[in-house]
Amino acid sequence: MSAPVATSGGGVGMPARQEEVLATVASRVWTTIREEVQRDYQSEPLLSGFMFSTILAHDTMEESLAFILAKKLENAVLPAPKLSQLFQEVLRLEEVRKDYLADLMATYERDPACRRYSSCFLYYKGFHAIQTHRVAHALYNQGRTSLALFLQSRSSEAFHVDIHPGARIGRGMMLDHATGVVMGETAVVGDNCSMLHSVTLGGSGKVTGDRHPKIGKGVFIGAGAVILGNVKVGDDSKIGSCAVVTKEVPAKHVAVGMPAKMFPLRRLEKRIKSKL
Template structure:
């Protein structure tokens, strides 16, 4: 349908999507085209990304869930294909999933290369060691930073300029642990090895320095806590107001 509406894109859609029998193959091809460069051309990058996806079925499974989340939660997104081809939050997240696979196999240089290309292309900086669940939406994505020991649960929504960072030069486990269903609003900052409980909401521009219980809103600088009165999932409803 996209190719019919925009004939100039017919070759792009055919090469990127229609020429592939499986979602996994199209995903590997697209990511490689995005991050291939002078030092590692797209053909070599394709082999690497395909290796990660082929050896870990959870990567493609999570990517499918991420696409569903993007389509369901972003009113600007009109189709799964649109998100797959053009939304840099989705693309950056799937590059991270491949980089994480290499990191876990101690192929640190390759993992960091993928991170570096992701950061340069999309202004999204996710350390390859960070653990991120499935059904995650990173909307707009510019300025998102997620540190090495951060953990992000399932069904989380992250808006632009969100930071999940450390508090200084401390070593070890030093980054936030974000539970399932959490909404991290525009410019939210969570620092240190603190837990953000399930179904919580971090308000726009808020700075969180201590634990947030489940079903709680954290707002302000520094953030103060407000118990939520319902048990909806903020990451899915995208409701930024109590």
């Protein structure tokens, strides 16, 4: 079967009958994942047990994702069965379901190394870290702060990604490679953003209050970039690798250097084309 196609605008495109559309898209993606894994199950005997326990033994994508996350995050305090039950409860919430489905499709579309949905679903720790955060964020909003902070701690240990459960992350997030990513409590990231490893959305020394960056929609942040303080990065902008940003970045601009300098994206694209 042909792979499902994601739509722009923060996720999987929701016309009038949102729940019906969501269920249809989710079903197609899940069918695609199972077909991909079934081929691996038959062709690679050493992985047959892994493929069965993670994907083929489960009826729904939520059950499978909950199992995968639980096995990666379990410890002596919270064993995998209890964590899996918790993850399933949260992942079945409609808003969370829209989020993780959009993240999966965004990674498939934007990461040239991701040629199959199952690769992201099974192996990409950036995807796993974001879904762990989405569960922790939902719990945080329910007032279950201790449990949310526990998941943040385990995610930091397991994935080397440290995102405070209070941070707000939009749909269609691609966290590529992920190692070393840090996002503070009041950080906000818009829909359809992409972020490479070792990115910091941190504070600038303000002890309390709204003190972390606000990232617009469709922003790309390169590896090692540091954005500090309650500064805004406008929609569709790009932050260069290892840039240090402490001031507002207008929409459709590029920020590069330490400290970062801003250039209109259109002007930079024209310069590049003129040199080709």
